[in-house]
Amino acid sequence: FSVVDIGIAGFNLPLFPFVSDIGYSVFWAGSVVTVTAATQLFSGLLWGLVSERVSVRKTTALMFAIQAAGLIIALQTTALRWLYAAFFLYGTGLGGAQVLQEVVWANCFGRISLGTVRGLSVPILLLCAAVGAPFFGYLYDYTGSYDLSLVLFIAVQLLCAGLTLLIRRPVKPATA
Numbered sequence: 001f002s003v004v005d006i007g008i009a010g011f012n013l014p015l016f017p018f019v020s021d022i023g024y025s026v027f028w029a030g031s032v033v034t035v036t037a038a039t040q041l042f043s044g045l046l047w048g049l050v051s052e053r054v055s056v057r058k059t060t061a062l063m064f065a066i067q068a069a070g071l072i073i074a075l076q077t078t079a080l081r082w083l084y085a086a087f088f089l090y091g092t093g094l095g096g097a098q099v100l101q102e103v104v105w106a107n108c109f110g111r112i113s114l115g116t117v118r119g120l121s122v123p124i125l126l127l128c129a130a131v132g133a134p135f136f137g138y139l140y141d142y143t144g145s146y147d148l149s150l151v152l153f154i155a156v157q158l159l160c161a162g163l164t165l166l167i168r169r170p171v172k173p174a175t176a
Contacts, residue, residue: 001097001101001104001125001160002121002124002125002127002128003128003156003160004064004067004097004156004157004160005125005128005129005132006128006129006131006132006135006156007132007136007149007152007153007156007157008094008097008129008132009128009129009130009131009132009133010131010132010133010135010136010137010149010153011071011132011136011146011149011150011153012036013132013133013136014133014136014137014140014146015032015033015036015087016029016030016032016033017029018074018146019032019033019083021146022078022083023078024080028080031084032080032083032084032087033087035084035087035088035091036087036088036090036091036094037091038091039087039088039090039091039092039094039095040091040092040094040095041095042095043091043092043093043094043095043096044095044096044098044099046095046096047059047063047095047096047099047100048099048103051099051100051103056100056103056104056107057104057164057165057167058165059096059100060096060100060104060161060164061161061162061164061165062161063093063096063097063100064093064157064158064160064161064164065093065157065158065161066089066090066092066093067089067090067093067094067157068093068154068157068158068161069089070085070086070087070088070089070090070091070092070093071086071090071150071153071154071157072086072154073085073086073089074086074087074090074150075147075150075151075154102114104164104167105117105118105121107169108167108169108170109170136149139152
């Protein structure tokens, strides 16, 4: 989740310029951002419901894959309808990030330890998010395009989707 947060923070900030650089007006670029935010807002409940019925590992891997699929479409198109579709998928995936992260932590470490796990993990998440925007900004300045940033972000999401399927609940050592 921390590594993906680099990309989320790194790309969500220049999402508006990404769309306007393709040639769309401020209105249309803003509407694409709105689609992303709205789907993120309304999909959280869906992700929570799915994670109660399907393995949270599989649900989380699917969430990362859906985000990646949206960005793959965004990277391949300049057509507004496809940008809407791309960022609908991306936003839908984003809506699951916070919900599924909590479920994964609770399932792996138990609800009694959740406060400690969050206390140790959130600073790492925030540090990664803080690195995202400057890193993606640097890549844009260096290449003059968002393409490299998006390719890296997609690769990380797909890697995390695969790694998520390998998550196992830690085994507590036996006491003597």
